[in-house]
Amino acid sequence: MLRLPDFQYHAPRTVEEAVALKVKHGANAAFVAGGTDLLPNMKRRIRKCGHLVDVSHIDELRSAGAFEGGLRLGAAVSLEEAASNEAVRTVCPAYAEAALLVATPTIRRMGTVGGNLCLDTRCLFYNQSYEWRKGIDFCMKADGTICRVAESSPKCIAVSSSDTAPVALAAGATIELCGPGGKRAVSADSFYLGDGIDYMAKKEDELLTALVIPDQTGAQSAYVKVRARGSIDFPVIGVAVWMRRRSSDAPVEDARVVLGAVFPDPREVPAAAEALIGRALDAESIRDAADAAFRAAKPVDNTDGALSWRKEMIRVSTKRALERLGSAR
């Protein structure tokens, strides 16, 4: 069977202790909470860590609730807890929806808010065993130098497959980090970098401590996920939509449309938002926004589903997400 390599396990009780352990062991250490992303990657030898710093026992990372009109979700809160949290469901139902669509019930009990935001980018040429990857002479994300999806690509185009990250961007969330130099906060928008290898702005020794969603008064959001089966699968396409308007007849004042599972980052599509802003949410504006999202996307052959179908599903999913907002009021 596929076995985990040996590693040393640490269970710090405070953020400072966790960061200190990470600094001490450097690149040979990784933070872990549920382990649902990291451990399979370690089994396949695409992540090599001699030390695992388990942050799931740190109390201050384990609380979730309303915060300044919005939400503050500790990084070690499980996805199941987040999805069923009353404040989350009221303030930002799209986040609860997205969390509930991650994987399976057992994985959601283990997987965490922070873990899903830090989810390693995925690619059918990368999430494979060492032996398999040797058969394709490796890829630039692990043990090789060339991108096997697009050999001329100068950078890795593994896909951001987080369900919750597109919602975080759409809702204008902030991500809190703590490193040896202290705490800082970055917008979700600038947290993701668009490179499959260096995919997030979190520095090596920084720990993601919380997701903060700002005041959502007057805002609506929705998340639509397309996946191969009724459960377990990563998104083939994820679309998060967010908007503000005074009433259901009033024009849209502000909007964001974010695509997941297409690029190495959850990608905002400004043209799709522009198609909505200043117009009533109706069949026409929805169609224009969906077309804009469709045009912005260039999926490559590194997840499941045929390419042309995945691209078409961006249009359909954007339309369906916006229609849900239309019917919500």
Added chain:
Amino acid sequence: MSGNRVVGKPHRKVDATAKVTGRTLFAGDLSLPRMLHCKILRSHTAHGTIRSIDLTKALALPGVVAGLTGNDLPIPFGILPVSVDEHAVAIDKVRFTGDPVAAIAAETEEAALEAVRAIEVEIEPLAQIRSIEEGLAVEEPRIQDYGPRGNIHKLVNLEFGDVDEGFAEADLVREDIFFYGGNTHLAMEEHASVADWSPDGKLTLYSSTQTPHYVHRALSKVLEMPPARIRVIACPNGGGFGGKSDIFNHEIAVAYLARLTGRPVKIVLTREEVFYCHRGRHPVLMRVKTGVDRNGAIRAMAFDTLLDGGAYGSYGVASTFYTGALQTVTYDVKRYRFRGARLFTNKPPCGPKRGHGTPQPRFALEIQLDRIAEQLGLDPAEMRLNNLAPPNSVTANYLKIGTMGLGKCIEKVVEGSGWKEKFRMLPYGKGVGIACSSYLSGAGLPIYWNRMPHSGVSLKVDRGGGVAVFCGSTDIGQGSDSVLAYITAEVLGVDPMEIRVVTADTDLTPVDLGSYSSRVTLMTGNAALQAAEKAKDLLAKGAAKKLDVPAGELVFAAGRVFHAADPEKGISFAEAVGAAEALFGTIGTVGSYTPPATAGRFKGAGVGPSPAYSYSAAIAQVDVDMETGRVGVEKIWIGHDIGASINPTLVRGQVEGGVYMGLGEILMEDMAYREKRNVVHKTPGMLDYKSPTTLDMCDVETYLVEEPDPNGPFGAKEVGQGPLLPVPPAVANAVYDAVGVRIDEVPITPHKVMRALREKAATGEGRFGPKKFPSVDWGEPIAVAPPWEDGNGRPKEKKEDRG
């Protein structure tokens, strides 16, 4: 059979408690003192010549005890005597990415893994053959050095009656091309084996295998050891579905390493390695030509199939014949031609998966019949009812049909589903489709030619009232151990849960050929019935003497033996055994089963005959999302002709399991390879290889048609494989009813539906599927006159010009 107390009743499985409490010991659970762990180095190249293998560095690593390379085991093996083309590890060539190259035994699994990675191999790449088309076109290099020519493994050309004349007489002749993609078994348990070498020079192999008898024979041959010194124990299988029916490289490797080191050696494959073992569904390209009269009666049929076999023979010759064998068992086809070819390609070998070689032609034929019915303006259910193969008949290709309950199966599902109110009448997007099938209850001939029984049972009863049944059959979850207990209990009038069932151990149990071809209930059941009747006879004589009544008037029931007319007058079962022991000595009986003689006497006639055929009919109801192309299967109604249920609960479980597996095949499963990247398997894991989850499963309404077959024990026929067969075409036909597009290719993915819908919007007709069938030199046919043309089952004499 209304008087039965056990048979036909929903009894628990004899191994249920152990299974649900986690006490069943699968091969992967076994651990022996001083045990070593084995890992196999597998090829990273799809096709190449091995220039050198150097184990020096690997063997020097800490914890490494021994290694194996190809030259250590030069004798080949293979499940079919006509395709003996495998070695424990490759000797001179690698034939697919994943082909075993060397093996290591070490103190820990981790050490073995490190050692495997330290093995130095030099492989000179050869041109890769990646598809059916390339297999036909590329003569050199050859993947294997046998077969009629180039990379053709097997070529079949059989003609039963003049099909061209049949087509000429027909009112409508259709020709269609279909493709059925490959998929795999995906049993929950990964293959595992433990080999143990004892100081007296005997070998024991514990393995997750469906065919311990064939593994036993192969070990003897490859290790050059007498069979009597080898014991193979098939552990309970965590699912088989045909994926554990071959002799596998790792089984031979651990046996060799155990002998070499004198220590037990264990291997548990990774899921990825299981994908490389494969032996799953052959991808098949098909061309079907059928001629019918204006009432839809079939006049002639010509079936051409091309199979993508992968790199080794496996069961492929049988698979090839099966793509053409059972069409005539379902429908009455008076003139029939079958041509088939299996190609070697640089992929993991295909083999037998539930339905072995028959779901593919079934898909093609049932969709074509749907089209014919539409063209003639006939109801497709009615048209099928008018084409049924007659019971108690011999088909054009010399298969002997006994009982035939397909008509009743069709009537049940038509009524249960409300077919007449739904077909072509549901709103756009929703639809229903029907399909039928037949399957064998055990192959009529063994894999290696012999006249011995296919199944043997020995029975021991003791004076304490204990009953033990010994049989070589292997429980792969289907309940074969329970069937032995039920049948024995029925005859001897004892509680099935009190019976000790000992199976699948070549030292302790009489030979049974294995859990394949849906043979176990019928064959072991008949053997058990015979053994139990013999024991009952002895016990009755003992009891008769003690009770002073005629033996023929005794009843065996509820753990007692008593007089039919006066139930009070009786003794316990244990006392009856004691009485018999006093008369005859220790009581032990045996039973065995050999299938009836087959009718065909032409080359290839050995594939297809069976003591009894099961039949299934299914109606699927689907809901197609026109924006995404997703096919949601809402419900399947399925009728299955089981002959008689030994345990109706287990029968229904098998039906539902077959429906589930069929849904996976039609909707999503796909053994896809990256042809330009060393032909690596695209998704060798359970996350990325898509198979339905619980949430993707539909409702199933099962109707059991029970018309006891004289060849089955208590009338029973098979259920393990047949019910899968009608599911894929029923769904495909339902998609057409729902949205008017034909998807002539498995699986029906949303992408294909969208493509066809777009084509329909543009041109008025929508289809997704293969358009071309390559030209093949099939050679001269073997012509056999059908029975009604005074045929005798032998090829026609070649008309020679003696002028």
